[in-house]
Amino acid sequence: MSEQQVFYRPEHFPMLEIRQARATSVAYHRHSHEEFSIGVVDSGNTDYFIDGQTRRIGPGAVVLMNPDQVHSCNPLHLQSWSYRMLYLQADWLTALQAEVLERSPDSGFQALSQSLLCGDSHYQQYHQLCSLLTSPDSRLGAEVNLTDYFAELIRADQRCEAPDRLKCASHLQRAYEFIADECVREICLDDVAAVAGLSRYRLVHAFRQHYGITPHALQITRRISHARQLLKTGNSIAAVAADTGFTDQSHFHRHFKRQVAVTPRQYQLSAGYR
Known part of the structure; x- marks a missing residue:
């Protein structure tokens, strides 16, 4: 399989961008994004750096990065991997978080404590979300799924507060x-x-x-x-x-x-x- 990089910008969802990379061996320097980022490993293995630690993860792993959280994901030496990333504007997620937690959005976004989710159910839920978002004829279904998906992430997060290392x-x-x-x-x-x-x-x-x-x-x-x-x-x-x-x-x-x-x-x- 040849290397491929594709960016999706769904017409009805200007607050997000989806990146799909196939068979890539490109390595990244440590960096951060203004958006909330969440992705999955579709194939291959990668060294995932976040919170000052490096973990080796493989197919099915779901990674989460809060806005401005320094991270990197790099394939193993001389190997390639495939992944998908969803970048979501922090303002949209802050508003949803305020609704879920029944508090004022003026208090700002509170960083999620989890940076890695494992298990087939997490992978399948993410796959379904991306499929709906990139489908041109399922706007309502995509909007409902998008809201439910991130609301559940917020609810499931035990603390929903930035850990000390992020403060x-x-x-x-x-x-x-x-x-x-x-x-x-x-x-x-x-x-x-x-x-x-x-x-x-x-x-x-x-x-x-x-x-x-x-x-x-x-x-x-x-x-x-x-x-x-x-x-x-x-x-x-x-x-x-x-x-x-x-x-x-x-x-x-x-x-x-x-x-x-x-x-x-x-x-x-x-x-x-x-």
Whole structure:
């Protein structure tokens, strides 16, 4: 089977995107997404890094990543694997979580505590959800299934609170938000340290220890996330590279493929822009 990467953006569900990868051996650097991410391993094995730990998982495993949670999934050496990922906008899930837990959505999204689900029932439920979402003639069924699926995840989560390792001290949170908000601008470490109220050394050390990546890696991750949105609206690759803070197209191309596993052109073609 030849390698294949396909992105689905269901017409009636603009808050989500589905990625299907077949027979790929591409490895990812540690990164995060603004969206809530949930996926399954269809075949092969992968090393799944999350919460500072690496676990080896195989077919049928369901992985969950909260928004901004650092992670990576990489196939074993010289092996390929197939998987599907669903990226869901955090605002939509926050509103649903508020309904399920009968609380105000103003309190924000509370991270789910589970990052891995095993068992055939979990795999089959995910498979059914993706099948309905990618079917052009089952809008109501897909909407009901989507709501039920994520409501059940929220209900089943024992704590539905961010564990201590996901809660950061206020100074690190300020640094994170500053980098995220200013990701396309050229900022320096002194800027971030001043916002956080920490020395440069302490900031870098604590940031890496808490989030699993450096401040610069977060900046690149957020730039790529912003670039994906611009590419989907038909902007030229050169313009996107410039608008997201990359020095040139080759620099942009290298980082984009490292995190998304396809080139900017391939990603744009998948959105229907030629």
